[in-house]
Amino acid sequence: xxxxxxxxxxxxxxxxxxxxxxxxxxxxxxxxxxxxxxxxxxxxxxxxxxxxxxxxxxxxxxxxxxxxxxxxxxxxxxxxxxxxxxxxxxxxxxxxxxxxxxxxxxxxxxxxxxxxxxxxxxxxxxxxxxxxxxxxxxxxxxxxxxxxxxxxxxxxxxxxxxxxxxxxxxxxxxxxxxxxxxxxxxxxxxxxxxxxxxxxxxxxxxxxxxxxxxxxxxxxxxxxxxxxxxxxxxxxxxxxxxxxxxxxxxxxxxxxxxxxxxxxxxxxxxxxxxxxxxxxxxxxxxxxxxxxxxxxxxxxxxxxxxxxxxxxxxxxxxxxxxxxxxxxxxxxxxxxxxxxxxxxxxxxxxxxxxxxxxxxxxxxxxxxxxxxxxxxxxxxxxxxxxxxxxxxxxxxxxxxxxxxxxxxxxxxxxxxxxx
Amino acid sequence: xxxxxxxxxxxxxxxxxxxxxxxxxxxxxxxxxxxxxxxxxxxxxxxxxxxxxxxxxxxxxxxxxxxxxxxxxxxxxxxxxxxxxxxxxxxxxxxxxxxxxxxxxxxxxxxxxxxxxxxxxxxxxxxxxxxxxxxxxxxxxxxxxxxxxxxxxxxxxxxxxxxxxxxxxxxxxxxxxxxxxxxxxxxxxxxxxxxxxxxxxxxxxxxxxxxxxxxxxxxxxxxxxxxxxxxxxxxxxxxxxxxxxxxxxxxxxxxxxxxxxxxxxxxxxxxxxxxxxxxxxxxxxxxxxxxxxxxxxxxxxxxxxxxxxxxxxxxxxxxxxxxxxxxxxxxxxxxxxxxxxxxxxxxxxxxxxxxxxxxxxxxxxxxxxxxxxxxxxxxxxxxxxxxxxxxxxxxxxxxxxxxxxxxxxxxxxxxxxxx
Numbered sequence: 001x002x003x004x005x006x007x008x009x010x011x012x013x014x015x016x017x018x019x020x021x022x023x024x025x026x027x028x029x030x031x032x033x034x035x036x037x038x039x040x041x042x043x044x045x046x047x048x049x050x051x052x053x054x055x056x057x058x059x060x061x062x063x064x065x066x067x068x069x070x071x072x073x074x075x076x077x078x079x080x081x082x083x084x085x086x087x088x089x090x091x092x093x094x095x096x097x098x099x100x101x102x103x104x105x106x107x108x109x110x111x112x113x114x115x116x117x118x119x120x121x122x123x124x125x126x127x128x129x130x131x132x133x134x135x136x137x138x139x140x141x142x143x144x145x146x147x148x149x150x151x152x153x154x155x156x157x158x159x160x161x162x163x164x165x166x167x168x169x170x171x172x173x174x175x176x177x178x179x180x181x182x183x184x185x186x187x188x189x190x191x192x193x194x195x196x197x198x199x200x201x202x203x204x205x206x207x208x209x210x211x212x213x214x215x216x217x218x219x220x221x222x223x224x225x226x227x228x229x230x231x232x233x234x235x236x237x238x239x240x241x242x243x244x245x246x247x248x249x250x251x252x253x254x255x256x257x258x259x260x261x262x263x264x265x266x267x268x269x270x271x272x273x274x275x276x277x278x279x280x281x282x283x284x285x286x287x288x289x290x291x292x293x294x295x296x297x298x299x300x301x302x303x304x305x306x307x308x309x310x311x312x313x314x315x316x317x318x319x320x321x322x323x324x325x326x327x328x329x330x331x332x333x334x335x336x337x338x339x340x341x342x343x344x345x346x347x348x349x350x351x352x353x354x355x356x357x358x359x360x361x362x363x364x365x366x367x368x369x370x371x372x373x374x375x376x377x378x379x380x381x382x383x384x385x386x387x388x389x390x391x392x393x394x395x396x397x398x399x400x401x402x403x404x405x406x407x408x409x410x411x412x413x414x415x416x417x418x419x
Numbered sequence: 420x421x422x423x424x425x426x427x428x429x430x431x432x433x434x435x436x437x438x439x440x441x442x443x444x445x446x447x448x449x450x451x452x453x454x455x456x457x458x459x460x461x462x463x464x465x466x467x468x469x470x471x472x473x474x475x476x477x478x479x480x481x482x483x484x485x486x487x488x489x490x491x492x493x494x495x496x497x498x499x500x501x502x503x504x505x506x507x508x509x510x511x512x513x514x515x516x517x518x519x520x521x522x523x524x525x526x527x528x529x530x531x532x533x534x535x536x537x538x539x540x541x542x543x544x545x546x547x548x549x550x551x552x553x554x555x556x557x558x559x560x561x562x563x564x565x566x567x568x569x570x571x572x573x574x575x576x577x578x579x580x581x582x583x584x585x586x587x588x589x590x591x592x593x594x595x596x597x598x599x600x601x602x603x604x605x606x607x608x609x610x611x612x613x614x615x616x617x618x619x620x621x622x623x624x625x626x627x628x629x630x631x632x633x634x635x636x637x638x639x640x641x642x643x644x645x646x647x648x649x650x651x652x653x654x655x656x657x658x659x660x661x662x663x664x665x666x667x668x669x670x671x672x673x674x675x676x677x678x679x680x681x682x683x684x685x686x687x688x689x690x691x692x693x694x695x696x697x698x699x700x701x702x703x704x705x706x707x708x709x710x711x712x713x714x715x716x717x718x719x720x721x722x723x724x725x726x727x728x729x730x731x732x733x734x735x736x737x738x739x740x741x742x743x744x745x746x747x748x749x750x751x752x753x754x755x756x757x758x759x760x761x762x763x764x765x766x767x768x769x770x771x772x773x774x775x776x777x778x779x780x781x782x783x784x785x786x787x788x789x790x791x792x793x794x795x796x797x798x799x800x801x802x803x804x805x806x807x808x809x810x811x812x813x814x815x816x817x818x819x820x821x822x823x824x825x826x827x828x829x830x831x832x833x834x835x836x837x838x
Binding site for chain 2: 016019020050053054056057058061062064065066068069071072075076078079080082083084086087093094096098099143144145
């Protein structure tokens with residue numbers, strides 16, 4: 001018997017029939033003797049419907065009132081799921097975030113969880129009840145409802161699991177786990193049975209959308225064993241089979257780790273590259289270029305500055321493609337003349353491809369295999385950035401799929417993992 | 420400058436455009452210097468949608484979870500209305516019942532308000548903000564969300580007005596006040612400028628649907644000046660005109676009261692009559708007949724027992740027409756043989772017509788004018804019951820409209836009120 005947290009997304013909660021399926025799955029775990037806490041999202045479409053209403057009234061809805069509105073979607077979900085469990089004879093009780101309470105800061109629409117009181121939940125679990133808690137939301141110190149931002153239900157589930165010291169947090173979703181890369185690009189992509197927290201964090205930050213990045217950070221900080229698995233299996237499949245399915249995010253590198261050097265290839269086309277040429281190489285120049293960009297609320301991802309030759313250098317960075325025009329305007333209008341730089345050269349047609357793997361810490365030659373593989377395919381590398389467990393390159397975007405497939409093969413990710 | 424409470428029903432909150440109209444109306448009162456508290460209902464159709472979802476999952480939804488679900492409708496309304504006020508430059512803040520808090524007992528789906536904390540609301544009003552509070556709901560001592568039952572938003576508004584000692588509680592609705600009778604039956608029906616609390620209570624209990632009866636009880640208990648007025652006037656009409664429109668429920672009989680002896684004719688076709696004939700006239704017989712009816716959860720309205728002639732009597736009462744068959748079954752199956760009564764005779768085709776008026780306290784001859792009028796129209800009276808300020812009769816239902824029109828004329832309700 002263990003304390004288990006389940007999280008179900010909006011698609012899993014999307015209709016009365018699907019909610020009944022969720023109840024059947026939870027009932028199966030409860031019947032096996034587990035103490036069950038369930039964190040559901042709003043029914044699919046509901047959050048968008050509410051935000052749509054708000055925007056008809058205020059083009060920039062007041063954040064506090066938007067949270068008042070948006071939090072109702074999950075409240076409906078928990079009530080319906082509690083009914084569905086009772087309908088199949090399982091005692092259950094639902095709580096909104098403020099009832100637990102799940103305490104957050106007061107950053108409406110993007111609040112951060114500060115603490116979770118476990119006393120009420122533990123009393124219910126002790127009495128044999130399934131406890132259902134709204135995802136996505138909490139309450140600030142003044143008693144205002146807050147929400148955690150899009151995808152926040154993942155974070156709620158992991159945070160609840162941390163507060164209750166749950167044995168495992170199971171995130172049910174419409175994919176059956178974390179893959180070596182996107183199977184739509186590389187049909188040979190394999191599901192990873194395990195992945196480390198650090199790798200998952202890199203994958204999430206590199207654009208792999210399986211889990212919200214803050215939930216991964218939370219899992220890492222509180223060492224919550226988190227499993228991503230499919231909500232599309234029949235709810236009555238064998239519990240042991242279900243419990244071993246999907247991908248487990250672990251913290252023990254040597255415990256049964258797959259021995260692959262790298263665990264996956266991440267990629268995205270979301271970015272654009274900007275280069276400021278002929279920049280005087282003097283202290284403070286990076287701030288003089290990026291300061292005005294930050295003031296315009298533009299996030300910068302990769303930043304590259306080469307060693308200078310003859311006192312001048314080129315300074316490159318990437319921004320989200322949606323903010324490319326805005327960033328170019330800032331640079332041309334204010335930065336260029338002020339620092340007496342050369343041309344501002346931009347390119348929105350780039351892709352970022354990354355190899356991620358905790359194994360590369362102890363292996364040399366990962367970077368050279370990556371660069372050789374791209375070279376053999378005739379793909380030019382425009383920018384490079386590295387961390388301890390990932391290497392990212394920027395290439396022309398039309399080569400992205402080719403690069404991903406070639407790297408997936410070169411790193412033997414299509415082969416069964418060695419024991 | 421006064422503290423004013425506005426209540427808007429589901430129709431007034433039924434669309435984004437209508438919510439903007441409500442905001443415009445509230446902004447007008449706020450601009451005139453009033454401290455404003457607004458209690459809106461859920462958008463029309465929303466509560467039914469939520470209850471429909473619940474019933475798809477549990478035919479008898481769990482009451483606590485149903486309240487969790489149903490309370491979200493008003494939460495959406497308050498958030499949207501706060502945004503609509505901010506959109507026109509009026510500072511506003513919304514609260515769910517639990518945030519005020521509005522404390523209730525724990526009778527889920529039909530809770531009663533026990534107390535309302537006014538400190539948070541007063542602080543906001545003092546800071547010049549319009550305060551918007553969810554109707555229909557509160558929180559019990561254990562922190563569970565409760566709802567007050569259908570029409571509960573009227574009660575919420577009056578209770579909030581009582582707690583804040585508001586100058587007046589304005590109930591905006593789709594009729595423009597309380598009438599001497601239903602204008603669909605009597606085109607000459609007049610709107611009453613004022614009506615006493617006691618009269619309003621009788622009218623509500625007799626089926627006039629302008630206000631929920633519990634809200635009238637609340638208004639009476641705490642002496643809340645309550646006005647029923649139209650939400651269909653243009654939101655920018657002159658404030659003084661609007662403030663004097665509709666019908667005011669008063670507590671001071673002699674202060675400018677209309678001098679009419681009776682104030683209105685109420686009627687309904689919701690009831691059915693049942694007579695147990697040849698009942699032995701002995702102590703406890705009423706309990707032996709009505710006890711099993713009450714145990715079957717059937718509400719009884721009028722009860723008539725005549726003085727006995729020769730030791731046996733007839734015992735008659737009325738029930739809601741929906742429960743007629745059930746009541747007849749209880750009487751035939753269990754009561755009849757036990758008390759050795761004669762036949763059980765029932766009639767669902769009845770109507771109840773009542774004259775209501777605080778003036779009849781000091782006037783004789785009201786009953787005889789009522790009975791003579793019905794007699795002149797050839798209408799037979801089947802049952803009579805009276806209170807201090809109303810006389811009700813049961814008649815054959817096909818005569819109902821005729822009776823209402825004749826009584827309306829006989830009591831000169833079609834004439835302008837005397838000063």
